Amino acid sequence: MNNVKEYLVKLEENQREKYPNQPEYLQAVAEFVGTVEPFLVKHPEFMEKNILEMLLIPERIIEFRIPWMDDKGAWRINTGYRVQYNSALGPYKGGMRFHPTVNQSVIKFLGFEQIFKNSLTSLPIGGGKGGSDFDPKGKSDGEIMRFCQSLMRELQKYIGPNEDVPAGDIGVGAREIGYMFGEYKRLNGYQAGVLTGKPLAYWGSLARKEATGYGLVYFVEHLLNDCNDSIKGKKVLVSGSGNVAIYAIEKAQELGASVYGCSDSSGSLIDPDGIDLDLIKDIKEVKRERINTYLEQHPNAKFYEGKNIWDIEFDYDVALPCATQNEISKELANQLVKNGVAIVAEGANMPTSLEALEVLKENKIIYCPGKAANAGGVAVSALEMAQNAQRLPWTFEKVDAELNQIMKNIYETSRQTSLEYVGEFDLVAGANIAGFARVAEAMVSQGLV
Numbered sequence: 001m002n003n004v005k006e007y008l009v010k011l012e013e014n015q016r017e018k019y020p021n022q023p024e025y026l027q028a029v030a031e032f033v034g035t036v037e038p039f040l041v042k043h044p045e046f047m048e049k050n051i052l053e054m055l056l057i058p059e060r061i062i063e064f065r066i067p068w069m070d071d072k073g074a075w076r077i078n079t080g081y082r083v084q085y086n087s088a089l090g091p092y093k094g095g096m097r098f099h100p101t102v103n104q105s106v107i108k109f110l111g112f113e114q115i116f117k118n119s120l121t122s123l124p125i126g127g128g129k130g131g132s133d134f135d136p137k138g139k140s141d142g143e144i145m146r147f148c149q150s151l152m153r154e155l156q157k158y159i160g161p162n163e164d165v166p167a168g169d170i171g172v173g174a175r176e177i178g179y180m181f182g183e184y185k186r187l188n189g190y191q192a193g194v195l196t197g198k199p200l201a202y203w204g205s206l207a208r209k210e211a212t213g214y215g216l217v218y219f220v221e222h223l224l225n226d227c228n229d230s231i232k233g234k235k236v237l238v239s240g241s242g243n244v245a246i247y248a249i250e251k252a253q254e255l256g257a258s259v260y261g262c263s264d265s266s267g268s269l270i271d272p273d274g275i276d277l278d279l280i281k282d283i284k285e286v287k288r289e290r291i292n293t294y295l296e297q298h299p300n301a302k303f304y305e306g307k308n309i310w311d312i313e314f315d316y317d318v319a320l321p322c323a324t325q326n327e328i329s330k331e332l333a334n335q336l337v338k339n340g341v342a343i344v345a346e347g348a349n350m351p352t353s354l355e356a357l358e359v360l361k362e363n364k365i366i367y368c369p370g371k372a373a374n375a376g377g378v379a380v381s382a383l384e385m386a387q388n389a390q391r392l393p394w395t396f397e398k399v400d401a402e403l404n405q406i407m408k409n410i411y412e413t414s415r416q417t418s419l420e421y422v423g424e425f426d427l428v429a430g431a432n433i434a435g436f437a438r439v440a441e442a443m444v445s446q447g448l449v
């Protein structure tokens with residue numbers, strides 16, 4: 001074993017010993033550490049300065065109590081988290097997730113990945129992430145509001161336009177951002193740039209809502225263009241039917257692809273006539289209902305109760321996982337292979353398990369890691385910060401054009417970096433190395449070692 005390999009193995013072992021109960025975090029570390037060896041061989045100075053170990057440890061983790069009153073007058077308590085992971089490139093930036101599965105491991109994995117994703121955008125943003133184990137499902141609007149206000153009463157002590165700028169993620173959209181923004185304003189005065197993903201009425205950015213989904217499809221389009229192909233005419237399935245999924249479907253359809261399926265946590269939907277996106281938006285964005293109500297208007301479609309969409313036998317070209325972590329297991333990756341899928345591009349964060357990734361690799365399926373492919377959301381959040389600082393709103397067309405260019409750059413950078421360091425096309429290694437190189441350089445030049 002060479003020096004670098006030994007260093008990396010030890011580093012990973014050390015994290016396993018320290019955090020045996022943080023499987024998601026360890027998975028994100030393993031995926032990352034498994035790819036950076038060629039970079040450290042060429043740049044041993046970063047190993048000598050132990051930059052990687054420093055990167056693994058968040059600058060700080062804030063964990064706090066969130067008491068709130070439900071509609072019956074009972075006190076309920078949840079736990080809130082904010083991981084301020086790395087500020088070498090700018091203020092901490094990353095979303096807030098409200099989901100019962102949230103714990104420190106989940107927020108750490110998301111925050112760790114966010115460092116490299118943000119670095120890949122080439123914009124001045126550091127890495128952070130947060131959330132709560134609060135379950136928004138079945139809660140009234142008043143309950144959501146009181147929860148968001150209570151969360152912000154504590155979180156406001158640690159954030160600010162130049163310190164840490166949260167945004168949305170699973171369970172957090174413009175409504176929740178609005179309630180959090182209002183509470184921050186009550187306590188600190190008006191500061192437009194303290195949160196992104198805001199409603200348009202008060203300094204939200206046009207195209208932020210669409211950015212992650214659109215950016216994902218732009219990424220796939222640049223990849224296909226590189227092979228003298230395009231997404232036009234391709235058959236696509238998408239998991240989830242939330243913010244990322246909906247706008248991935250919209251852009252894929254706009255560019256001429258046929259999207260046949262999407263899902264939610266209750267099951268999966270296949271419409272042989274192609275997904276009716278206006279109806280999905282009405283069900284999920286307006287009425288906040290379950291996806292099976294789609295069948296009332298499209299009896300030709302089929303709903304698979306409780307079934308993961310990647311478990312369905314269907315002939316298609318592009319899989320866009322846009323729901324949650326580890327939704328593609330090894331078995332489901334084998335099903336993707338059987339279905340003849342050529343590209344898996346991640347709208348969600350870490351939706352593919354490490355074992356599934358191996359299956360995709362062995363079968364030469366092109367794999368676009370979330371770190372690169374779903375960076376459009378945070379990129380437009382950074383553009384929202386720029387608009388807030390300028391006090392000038394940009395047009396939809398301007399933001400969208402910037403987003404497309406950023407996704408093109410991220411694709412190109414990831415491709416070229418993998419060719420330079422690994423000698424073959426490998427977007428995982430390319431994205432990890434390119435993201436890491438910029439942060440590592442910044443850390444060293446700021447005298448952090």
Ligand code: NDP
Binds near residue numbers: 168169212244324347
């Ligand atoms: P939303 O809350 O808007 O939507 C999430 C979707 O995924 C819903 O359809 C939800 O179903 C489904 N889902 C969530 N958890 C599960 C589960 N355990 N099993 C099955 N389905 C599930 O979230 P987003 O669209 O914002 O986020 C989706 C993914 O994209 C996440 O991994 C997030 O981290 C990532 N991401 C989001 C960005 C953003 O800008 N929003 C930016 C970059 C990445 P149901 O409706 O039943 O709850």
